[in-house]
Amino acid sequence: MTKAVVFAYHNVGYRCLNVLLAHGVDVALVVTHRDSPKETIWFESVQKLAELHGIPTITPDNPNVPEVEAHIRALQPDFYFSFYYREMLKAPLLAIPKRGALNMHGSLLPKYRGRVPVNWAIIRGETETGATLHYMTEKPDNGDIVAQQAVPILPNDTAHEVFQKVTVAAEMALNNVLPALLNGNAIALKQDLTKGAYFGGRKAEDGIIDWSQSAVQIHNLVRAVAPPYPGAMTQVAGKPLKILQTLVATNEGEAVPVFYVQNGKAYAACPGGVLSVVRFELDGIEMSADAFAAKYGTEKFEFNR
Numbered sequence: 001m002t003k004a005v006v007f008a009y010h011n012v013g014y015r016c017l018n019v020l021l022a023h024g025v026d027v028a029l030v031v032t033h034r035d036s037p038k039e040t041i042w043f044e045s046v047q048k049l050a051e052l053h054g055i056p057t058i059t060p061d062n063p064n065v066p067e068v069e070a071h072i073r074a075l076q077p078d079f080y081f082s083f084y085y086r087e088m089l090k091a092p093l094l095a096i097p098k099r100g101a102l103n104m105h106g107s108l109l110p111k112y113r114g115r116v117p118v119n120w121a122i123i124r125g126e127t128e129t130g131a132t133l134h135y136m137t138e139k140p141d142n143g144d145i146v147a148q149q150a151v152p153i154l155p156n157d158t159a160h161e162v163f164q165k166v167t168v169a170a171e172m173a174l175n176n177v178l179p180a181l182l183n184g185n186a187i188a189l190k191q192d193l194t195k196g197a198y199f200g201g202r203k204a205e206d207g208i209i210d211w212s213q214s215a216v217q218i219h220n221l222v223r224a225v226a227p228p229y230p231g232a233m234t235q236v237a238g239k240p241l242k243i244l245q246t247l248v249a250t251n252e253g254e255a256v257p258v259f260y261v262q263n264g265k266a267y268a269a270c271p272g273g274v275l276s277v278v279r280f281e282l283d284g285i286e287m288s289a290d291a292f293a294a295k296y297g298t299e300k301f302e303f304n305r
Contacts (some may be wrong), residue, residue, distance in 0.1 A: 002117035002182050005077045005097070007031045007063070007085035011163070012131075014044035015171045016083040016104055021053060021260075023178050026113070028075045030057045033086060042228045064090045071089055077183075083137060083170070091138055095219035101136040102181075104174065106166045108148055110196030111136060119161050120199045122224035127153050129162065131170035133177060134189060144188035147177035154245065158226040177265070204230040211257035211303055215248050215273025222246045235304035236297060242272075243268065244286070258300040262292040268303075
C-alpha cells in the first residue's frame with residue numbers, strides 16, 4: 001500500500017484528502033493548521049476529517065523544524081501531498097518522500113503562481129481558471145505539472161463561487177491522475193514560466209475602490225473580495241461604505257464619482273461607467289436602497305477620496 005503524509009487545510013484539503021482515502025492511500029499523518037480566531041472559518045475542517053478516519057494529526061506553527069522532520073522521516077512516506085497548506089516546505093522536508101512531493105494549486109499554472117490565485121484571477125478579469133497538481137520544489141508553484149482541470153469564471157461570479165468551482169476542479173484533477181501516480185506512470189510536464197507570473201497576498205486595505213477605474217474593473221474588485229472576504233471599501237456621506245455585490249449597468253459614467261438611489265435601486269457612478277449596487281453596508285450595517293433613500297434622500301453623494 002502506498003503511504004503518504006498529507007499537508008492540508010481548507011475545502012480543497014478536505015476534498016482531496018477524501019480522494020486519497022477513496023483510492024486506498026495509507027495516510028500516515030495529516031499536518032494541518034489550527035483555526036485562527038481572527039479568521040472567518042467558512043470552510044470544512046481537515047483535522048475533523050482526519051480524526052473521523054483515525055489518522056494522526058499535528059498542527060505545527062512551522063513544519064520545517066527538526067522534531068517535525070524527524071517525526072515524518074520515521075514514517076518513511078512514499079509521497080507528500082499538499083492541499084492548500086499555508087506554509088512552504090523547505091529542502092530537508094521535501095527530500096524525505098521516496099516518490100516525490102506534490103502540491104495542488106488553485107490556478108492553471110504557470111498563471112497566477114503565488115498567493116490567493118482565485119482572487120487575483122477575478123480582479124484581472126480572467127474568464128477561466130482551475131486547479132493544477134504539480135511536483136513541489138523549494139520555489140513555490142514552479143514544479144512539473146501532472147494534472148490540470150479548468151473551470152469558467154462567469155462575469156458575475158464572486159471569489160467564493162469560483163473557489164467552490166476550483167475545489168471541485170482540484171478533486172477531479174487528483175482523482176483522475178492518482179491511479180497513474182500510484183502506479184508510477186503519470187506523465188509530468190515542465191512549466192513554461194514565461195507564460196505566467198507570481199502574485200502576492202492581499203490585505204483588507206487592498207479592497208479600497210479606485211473610482212478612476214472602469215465600471216468593469218471596479219465590478220471585478222467587488223466580486224473578488226465579496227464575503228466571506230473583507231469586501232470592497234469606500235466612503236460616502238462621511239461614512240464607510242462597503243460594497244458587497246454589483247452589476248455593471250453601463251460603461252457611460254459621470255465626471256464625478258457619486259452614489260445615489262433611483263427607483264428603489266442603488267447606483268455608483270464614476271467616469272468609467274455606472275454600477276448597480278445590489279448589496280452594501282453603510283457604517284457597518286447592511287441596508288437596502290429604500291432604507292438609504294428614506295434616511296439620506298435621493299440626491300447624489302460624492303464618494304470621499
